[in-house]
Amino acid sequence: MARNRIKVLRDARTVIRLNSSRLLETAVRVAVVFKDRCQPKRCHLECIAFCPPQRTGTEVIWIDPETTKAAISEETCISCGICVRKCPFDAIRIIGLPEALKEDLVHQYGKNAFRLFRLPVPKKGEVIGLLGPNGIGKTTCVSILSGETAPNLGHYRRKKPHWDDVLEYFAGTEAHAYLEKIANKELTTAIKPQYVDKLSKVYTGKVRDLLRKTDRQGRLDELSSSLELDSFLDRDISQLSGGELQRLAIAATMLKDADIYFFDEPSSYLDIYQRLQVAKVIQSLSKEKYVVVVEHDLAVLDFLAETVFLMYGEEGAYGIIAQPRAVRTAINVYLGGYLKEENIRFRERETRFDVRPPRAEWRSEPLLEFQELTKRYEGFELTVHPGRLRKGEVVGVVGPNATGKTTFVKMLAGQETPTTGSV
Structure with a gap:
């Protein structure tokens, strides 16, 4: 049996290596340190003490004097996984990704921090959906596509990324024309945030007063009817329930006169009827606009979107955007957990819905x-x-x-x- 025998588990999260002294040449090493978990003052620095190269004099892991947290060199790390297992706070991830992704890095938040690979592309006249678990970059996508964040293409040490570099990177791609408009500020944006419960801490006063300030199109009466806002228009924002705050946030976003609208989880806090009403209103908006929706409710997404970008990865570590699919195809692939074109299984088990005949009348006590x-x-x-x-x-x-x-x-x-x- 060969000494350097390697076993590879191809999935979206990790490359497992046995008795190997170097990372597979076909993989990109990603080392992530969760800064909120790393607590060097409360441990014995096991990540450093047990690292094999570190013990032979090669610097792989050290405590960054600026952040006072562990830092890992992705160049000298051998991906043995010992630091991952030894960390008492579960603060380290060592991940192997396909070499092809090296050229697809769009944004990285810092050393050993979250990184996003690829970008979805909005289309005018369509509702584009983003579907994937939490913590893999959907909100980062919204921030980039809205122009709030210029992607650094992995050059996180730069103080401010240049849009010229971004446009050169995306030259010849479908995303170039859209990003060029964003860079030149030719598109105005409106964003419905994910966490609507924070609205009451940011805004005060009556619902009607807030909506009047944002109504740039004279549509307040129309949206009040379609989103059923009349029952709480004259109430203070601090008194609203989660569902009422959600509808307020959606209305405030739609009342803005923008070219592209982003809705981050618009169906949370809403009942079934309200979700369908909101979906209809958002869908009507897309006829002459760009609309991007981040949504977990598969039924709402099926009703609302034409095209869906699946996202997979590991929470807080990295996110990858797959090729666009028709909404039904995307939902089926998401439930199946397998991307054929990338040979990636991003879920351990397929999600299945078993069809069963109706049960006879229940006869238990x-x-x-x-x-x-x-x-x-x-x-x-x-x-x-x-x-x-x-x-x-x-x-x-x-x-x-x-x-x-x-x-x-x-x-x-x-x-x-x-x-x-x-x-």
Whole structure:
């Protein structure tokens, strides 16, 4: 058996190497240190102490005097993985990626920090979807495509990247024409942020006043109707629920007169009906504009987008953008977890939905039974028809927001007392 025998696991996260003294020539080494986890003052610097090249005099890992965190040389690292296993705070990742990706590096946040490979390309008149897990660069894509961030092409030591370098890098590609317009400030942008719960900390006052300030197209009445904002237009922003904040953020974004609109997770906090309403409104916007949507809800994405860019990688370490696909094809590939053209499996198991015939009436013993229930609050009344829950049964409660689903469950659990009726 050869001494330097190597076993390679081809997936989107890692290259596993056994008894090898050097990284595969066909791979790009990526060393990542999670700065928020690395705590040199609380450990024995195991990453340095157990590193084989370090013990023979080759500097691979050191404590950066500026950040006071571990730093790793990707040139001298041999990818043995010992530092990954020895770190008590799980702060290190050593990853091998295909050599071909070396030329596709678009942005890197710093030494041993997150990096993004490739870019999606918006198309005028279409809704473009970005689909992938959290922490792999979707928000970074939005920041670059909106012009907020100029991609550094991996040259993270530069204080400020030059758009001329970016345009030269993308010359001859589909992205060049779009990025040229962004660089020349020929396109105006509007961004719906991901974390709408922060809006109440940034803005104060009435919802109506905020929307009037952003209404550059005279569409406030139209959007108030289609997004059902009327019920909270005169309330203070600090009093809004998550779903109301989401609809406020979407409306404020759409009221801006922009050329390209970005919606980062527009369906979170919304019920099924509201998600479809929002999808229709966003879709109507795309007829003469660029629209990019980051979305996890596959049903909404299927309804909303024409083209989808799949993204895969490892959270906080790197993200890769696959080639564009028609939305149905992209969703099926995402569920399957395998990219044929790149020979990459980015999920350990395929996600399958088994079709089963309806079960016969459940005959197990009842866990609880309830008569007709009512619960009255000021301005609201919930009525529940009689029913029972049986052992082993999975029961779904479906309906729009603010119609009493949580109140119903609390009455069943004994946390709320019905106004009439009993459980």
